[in-house]
Amino acid sequence: MSPDSVDVLIIGGGLSGSLLAMQLLRLPGRRRIMIIESRAELGRGEAYSATELGHTLNGNAARMGVEPDNPDDLSQWLAGHLAAGGWPQAHAQQLPVAELFPPRGLFGTYVQQRLEQARRLGASHGSTVEHRRGEAVDLQAAEQGMTLTLDNTDTVQGRVVVLATGMYAAARTPQHHSEALGAAALDPWGIEAMRGLDAQSRVVIVGSGLTMVDALESLQQAGHRGPIQVISRHGLWPHVRRQPPQWPDFLAHDHSIRSPLQLLRSLRQQCRQAMAAGIDWQAPLDTVRAHIGRLWSQASDRQRRQFVRHVRPWWESHHHRSPPQGAALLERLLGEGRLGILAATLLGVESRPGEPLQVRIRRRGATQAEFIGADAWINSSGIQYDWRRVDRPLPRQLLARGLVRPGPLALGIDADPGGAVRGADGQPSACLFAMGPPLRGLWWESTAVPDVASQAKALAARLVEVLA
Structure with a gap:
């Protein structure tokens, strides 16, 4: 094959793409695999690039292993990591390893090590994996497979292509860049930017899910001690994840x-x-x-x-419950009176030079809008699953070319039960597949680690059959 032609082309090198590559490398046979990922490291994506210890998994180690046939894999890896002196703060929790909630950055390291082990195994039977940095911007059918165009105009051809694009944050979609939102939002994980705030500044957080819990931790780490107002349509927030006993299925x-x-x-x-x-x-x-x-x-x-x-x-x-550390911080802030959670819809954010932000909202059940003054706001409104609203080149092009169509209820994209993507004509593709969050409409829960790990194993087996 030419240098720009591979057997399996994986678009996305976060959790989904890395676990698929891991499973492919373990299967017998010679295959050239390429992962397209703009970040410098594979296996992390946005979710596991966090570096603060306070940004933890929302599931304990026993629930978060990447081996479908060994649920204790993360617990076993973590035990070895702790024995070698890693994550010394864990010992203060005085919990069994399986009940620990590891930092997300550490989980990313775990995924990387499992991928590296698979790479060495794959090399023993002639398989390789390559990381090509860049953003995928277009995809077209080719004589054998598909041709991908990167943002630097380079092209790569794959006999089969997998959309492992992960999640698109709602904060990066068009409705959050409209004229109604005139003030730039702080990133929920942008601790350095938060350190530039006055410690007593007023902060509004839009969205009350797990990303909001991360935003509270980021503000805490940045030294913020002022009032925080959370706005969400229903005024709900995640329950704390506990360790309940077994219950009959x-x-x-x-x-x-x-x-x-x-x-x-x-x-x-x-x-x-x-x-x-x-x-x-x-x-x-x-x-x-x-x-x-x-x-x-x-x-x-x-x-x-x-x-x-x-x-x-x-x-x-x-x-989708909160890890104990994040839940404890939320409860403490509520108890101190620093945090308020309001059921309301965000209508806009107005910004004028030298003046506080004016956050325009409408309370749940009300007909009139009102304003909340703030010094900064954080968009924690979660994930955009409707690809028609995602303001990125690849989803736009795939939809425009008819290579994909919206999934059920416009959640992600449509595919057959094995992950073969359905185009505008409704027919499953012979060379374009998807896994993980893009298949939200098919399975509802398609983002958690166990879901992604199971899909990766099944899809790897199917791709091997297709290539054969």
């Missing part, structure tokens, strides 16, 4: 539950039973994860819309 035995409404009713009943027995309500909830993909895929579009419209905010706050 009620969905494994009751196949009559097929719709989101049936699931909600049954889950409430299970949680009431648990609390009546003195057991944490999180125990029944944690059994649901293994069945989410099945329940979501068999629901009708009408049922899915009902879930997204009426249940989603509560599902997110109960299911």
Whole structure:
């Protein structure tokens, strides 16, 4: 093959792309793999590039391994890392290794080491992986596979191409760059920029999910001690993740539950039973994860819309829970009166030279807008799954060329159950695949580490068959 032609071209070198490469390298056979990633390091992406110890995983080590066949993989790696003197702060928590919530930067190191081990194994049977830095901006069908164009006009041809683009932050989409938002938002992880704020400055955070918890930690690390106002449409925030005991997998035995409404009713009943027995309500909830993909895929579009419209905010706050450290900081700030959480919609941010920001909101249930004064604001409004709203070259081009189409409810992009992307004609591609967050519409939960790891293993096996 020419230097610009590879067997597997992976667009995105964060968690999704790195785990796919890892699984491909482990399989017998000679393959040339290339990962397109603009960052200097693979395996981190935005989520695991954080360097502050306070930015931790929102799941404990026992839940976050990247080996589908060995759930204890991260715990085992972490035990060795601690024994070698790494992350000395962990010993102060006095917890079993499996119950620790590692810093996200350390998790990125773990992923990198697993990828390096796979690279050495792949080399033994002739497979290679190359990291090409740059942003993918266009993709076109070629005689054999597809041709990718990078932002420096270089091109690479792949026999098969995988969209492992990860998550697009809502803060980088067009509606957050409109004239209504005239003041630049601080990055939730931008601690250095936050250090430039007056310690007593007034800060408004838009969005109350896990990114908001990270933003609070960033402000704390930056030395901020002033008032913080959080705004979200429902005024909810993540529950703290605890370590509940095992609970019977009620969905494994009751196949009559097929719709989101049936699931909600049954889950409430299970949680009431648990609390009546003195057991944490999180125990029944944690059994649901293994069945989410099945329940979501068999629901009708009408049922899915009902879930997204009426249940989603509560599902997110109960299911996507905060690590204990972040939850403790949130509770402390609430107790001190420094933090307020308001159910309201952001309408705009007005900025005039030499004057405080004016954040225009409309409270939930109100008809009139009002203003909140602030010295800075942070956009923590989460993830943009609708690719039609993502202001990046590659999603725009893929949609314009008809190589992809929006997924169910415009969540990510459409694909068959094995990850083959469906184009505008509805037919699955023979050479374009996707995994991870772009498949949100197919599986609902397609972002957590266990979900991505399982998809990577299954997709690697399929790609090997396609290439053969």
